[in-house]
Amino acid sequence: MxxxxxxxxxxxxxxxxxxxxxxxxxxxxxxxxxxxxxxxLLTAFTQAGLQLVVFMHAGESPDSDSIYxxxxxxxxxALAIVFGSLLAMVWGY
Amino acid sequence: xxxxxxxxxPNPTPTIYLSMVAIGLTLIAVLAGITYFKKWGYLWRExxxxxxxKRIGIMYLISALLMLFxxxxxxxxxxxxxxxxxxxxxxxxxxNEIFTTHGVVMIFFMAMAFITALMNFxxxxxxxxxxxxxxxxxxxxxxxxxxxxxxxxxxxxxxxxPSSGWTSYFPLAGNQLSEHVGTNYYMIAxxxxxxxxxxxxxxxxxxxxxxxAKGMTLMKMPLFTWSALITNLLIVFAFPVLxxxxxxxxxxxxxxxxxxxxxxxxxxMLWANFFWVWGHPEVYILVLPAFGIYSEVISTFSKxxxxxxxxxVVAIVxxxxxxxxxxxxxxxxxxxxxxxxxxxxxxxxxxxxxxxIKIFNWLFTMWKGKIQxxxxxxxxxxxxxxxxxxxxxxVMLGIASADYxxxxxxxxxxxxxxxxxxxxxxxxxxxxTYWWPKMFxxxxxxxxxxxxxxxxxxxxxxxxxxxxxxxxxxxxRRMYTYSEVAGFGVWNLLSFFGGLGxxxxxxLIVYNVYYSxxxxxxxxxxxxxxxxxxxxxxRTPVPEYNFAVEPEVNTREPFWDxxxxxxxxxxxxxxxxHMPNNSGQPFIMSSFFFVLGFGLVFSLWLLVYIAAAGIAVxxxxxxxxxxxxxxxxxxDVRETEREMGGDTR
Numbered sequence: 001m002x003x004x005x006x007x008x009x010x011x012x013x014x015x016x017x018x019x020x021x022x023x024x025x026x027x028x029x030x031x032x033x034x035x036x037x038x039x040x041l042l043t044a045f046t047q048a049g050l051q052l053v054v055f056m057h058a059g060e061s062p063d064s065d066s067i068y069x070x071x072x073x074x075x076x077x078a079l080a081i082v083f084g085s086l087l088a089m090v091w092g093y
Numbered sequence: 094x095x096x097x098x099x100x101x102x103p104n105p106t107p108t109i110y111l112s113m114v115a116i117g118l119t120l121i122a123v124l125a126g127i128t129y130f131k132k133w134g135y136l137w138r139e140x141x142x143x144x145x146x147k148r149i150g151i152m153y154l155i156s157a158l159l160m161l162f163x164x165x166x167x168x169x170x171x172x173x174x175x176x177x178x179x180x181x182x183x184x185x186x187x188x189n190e191i192f193t194t195h196g197v198v199m200i201f202f203m204a205m206a207f208i209t210a211l212m213n214f215x216x217x218x219x220x221x222x223x224x225x226x227x228x229x230x231x232x233x234x235x236x237x238x239x240x241x242x243x244x245x246x247x248x249x250x251x252x253x254x255p256s257s258g259w260t261s262y263f264p265l266a267g268n269q270l271s272e273h274v275g276t277n278y279y280m281i282a283x284x285x286x287x288x289x290x291x292x293x294x295x296x297x298x299x300x301x302x303x304x305x306a307k308g309m310t311l312m313k314m315p316l317f318t319w320s321a322l323i324t325n326l327l328i329v330f331a332f333p334v335l336x337x338x339x340x341x342x343x344x345x346x347x348x349x350x351x352x353x354x355x356x357x358x359x360x361x362m363l364w365a366n367f368f369w370v371w372g373h374p375e376v377y378i379l380v381l382p383a384f385g386i387y388s389e390v391i392s393t394f395s396k397x398x399x400x401x402x403x404x405x406v407v408a409i410v411x412x413x414x415x416x417x418x419x420x421x422x423x424x425x426x427x428x429x430x431x432x433x434x435x436x437x438x439x440x441x442x443x444x445x446x447x448x449x450i451k452i453f454n455w456l457f458t459m460w461k462g463k464i465q466x467x468x469x470x471x472x473x474x475x476x477x478x479x480x481x482x483x484x485x486x487x488v489m490l491g492i493a494s495a496d497y498x499x500x501x502x503x504x505x506x507x508x509x510x511x512x513x514x515x516x517x518x519x520x521x522x523x524x525x526t527y528w529w530p531k532m533f534x535x536x537x538x539x540x541x542x543x544x545x546x547x548x549x550x551x552x553x554x555x556x557x558x559x560x561x562x563x564x565x566x567x568x569x570r571r572m573y574t575y576s577e578v579a580g581f582g583v584w585n586l587l588s589f590f591g592g593l594g595x596x597x598x599x600x601l602i603v604y605n606v607y608y609s610x611x612x613x614x615x616x617x618x619x620x621x622x623x624x625x626x627x628x629x630x631x632r633t634p635v636p637e638y639n640f641a642v643e644p645e646v647n648t649r650e651p652f653w654d655x656x657x658x659x660x661x662x663x664x665x666x667x668x669x670x671h672m673p674n675n676s677g678q679p680f681i682m683s684s685f686f687f688v689l690g691f692g693l694v695f696s697l698w699l700l701v702y703i704a705a706a707g708i709a710v711x712x713x714x715x716x717x718x719x720x721x722x723x724x725x726x727x728x729d730v731r732e733t734e735r736e737m738g739g740d741t742r
Contacts, residue, residue: 077330081334081370084370084418088366088429089360089362089429093429
């Protein structure tokens with residue numbers, strides 16, 4: 001029975017629903033702008049990671065290594081660009 | 094009549110009218126020629142609709158060479174204008190348009206096309222594949238690039254060329270300071286060509302990850318393929334930034350948004366920031382394939398395996414990461430604090446380390462090798478000292494405090510030309526000469542090739558070394574003239590002579606193509622250079638299926654080992670080969686993009702809607718189209734192989 005039941009997918013599905021609900025709460029509950037943005041950012045990125053790993057099968061193909069390396073590289077570059085730009089144009093200006 | 098006024102160029106001169114006539118006549122002559130020789134069908138079947146990576150590579154090559162000459166003529170006009178003080182050959186406005194066009198054409202339409210040409214031709218052959226992963230997307234890439242380039246090139250006769258520099262900094266590039274449509278051309282043509290480049294990036298990453306020959310692990314790939322892989326990763330991660338920046342710039346110019354304006358909360362310097370977030374990785378997108386070519390050429394003509402393969406790969410990967418961490422060094426003087434400048438100064442200097450590793454590895458490869466001074470090898474050897482001078486002055490520019498002296502002077506111009514010319518142009522000519530026999534079935538003449546090399550090498554030094562001195566003496570870049578008392582005259586005159594030397598070299602290359610096409614022997618075998626990697630293991634010229642039998646490899650230099658160590662490359666029997674069908678859709682869709690771009694440049698909305706609808710229809714059609722490709726039958730493969738080599742295995 002354990003082999004037949006897709007536990008990972010079901011848990012993933014519920015988790016993605018929960019994340020959506022949490023993100024929606026930002027709209028319905030009165031909170032500060034900063035807190036709202038933090039919640040949205042966190043839930044969005046967790047959601048994206050969840051979709052990639054559970055439903056897009058990132059880890060299940062023979063080249064999962066290159067998929068993950070590329071993903072980490074992409075995340076690194078995105079962070080470098082965002083924070084580098086902030087540093088150059090706002091914080092360090 | 095009012096309608097046609099918008100297409101007039103803003104500052105017409107007799108030369109522009111003459112060019113219009115010349116362009117018109119050339120166009121009529123080409124169309125009439127094709128019709129007269131009844132070549133329309135041939136052109137459509139064999140070239141416009143092809144999805145074959147080799148032919149697409151050759152089309153990229155031809156476009157790149159055409160653009161090289163377009164940009165080269167611009168360069169000569171600039172050098173002629175500044176060759177003596179107070180010269181009045183060009184007006185200030187023309188000079189602005191010419192240096193802008195020179196930069197854009199050389200980077201986007203010459204260098205990018207040239208590296209894509211050689212990657213297209215060589216990478217699938219080097220990894221033992223029959224085509225790229227997405228052949229039709231590959232055709233789309235080419236035609237998008239081509240249409241983007243054409244759209245940009247018509248700007249100087251219709252509506253006026255952009256004139257705010259190839260960097261197109263806002264607010265200068267905004268509507269207030271650049272009123273005519275030139276900058277629209279810049280934004281939209283680059284957007285279309287950039288789309289093609291992005292598609293190429295994805296295509297080649299998938300090709301290299303998924304389509305390597307049996308037994309070729311990542312660490313057994315030839316170095317050119319390694320550099321192509323990393324280059325395409327850089328493309329995929331860097332080009333979206335340009336896409337976004339161009340889209341924001343377009344919206345500022347066409348729809349009155351305020352991303353990069355001075356007023357209403359816009360941030361003009363953000364354009365410079367985005368431009369260089371893309372622009373610095375772009376430098377490595379151009380130079381890494383060049384490093385790959387040098388690795389192949391130096392190892393082939395030293396008759397040795399490459400020294401330090403692993404460290405070469407590590408160096409490329411490190412360069413690709415550092416490439417994203419240095420962009421602020423392009424605007425040290427913009428006003429950010431010493432803390433920010435220090436950070437980017439240090440990351441900039443760090444790049445010199447992996448680059449140095451590569452230089453030493455090439456030198457050690459030649460050490461105790463049996464060096465043959467062929468034309469590709471001459472370019473590779475010439476590259477090392479000139480590139481090192483360019484690189485070392487780059488480290489000087491990277492020192493933020495000192496950069497306040499060098500910034501925006503001819504010193505900078507000298508630096509980046511002495512990096513880009515040996516780093517990209519030398520490599521591309523070396524690669525072109527090296528792979529020429531595989532592309533066309535004959536070799537380029539060595540004697541004329543050597544003359545061309547010496548002209549280009551000496552011309553480069555003569556054209557750009559004086560700029561270091563002129564720059565340190567205070568000559569700013571992009572100045573269309575200067576007074577005699579400034580004392581820049583002699584340096585600029587020398588530089589002009591260097592430019593003539595370069596022009597002579599490129600004319601010799603064209604003559605060489607003509608001469609060799611006419612007189613060179615066609616009986617050169619499959620491996621004229623005694624080379625080491627898989628692309629030489631197939632026939633010359635390469636049949637459309639590349640390899641009759643897919644090769645299997647065990648070593649880093651499979652072809653060399655099959656020649657001298659008794660390794661067996663082709664173990665299976667010949668079977669039916671599955672190939673993709675040709676398609677006219679990429680060409681048609683890109684033509685719609687051209688119309689769309691033209692409509693956007695002049696805000697002709699009806700044209701925009703029609704072209705956008707055309708693109709949407711084609712995308713929709715493609716989504717539901719069923720195309721399973723075709724098979725080349727075993728007997729036909731055997732027949733071709735028998736004609737070409739005699740061995741049918």
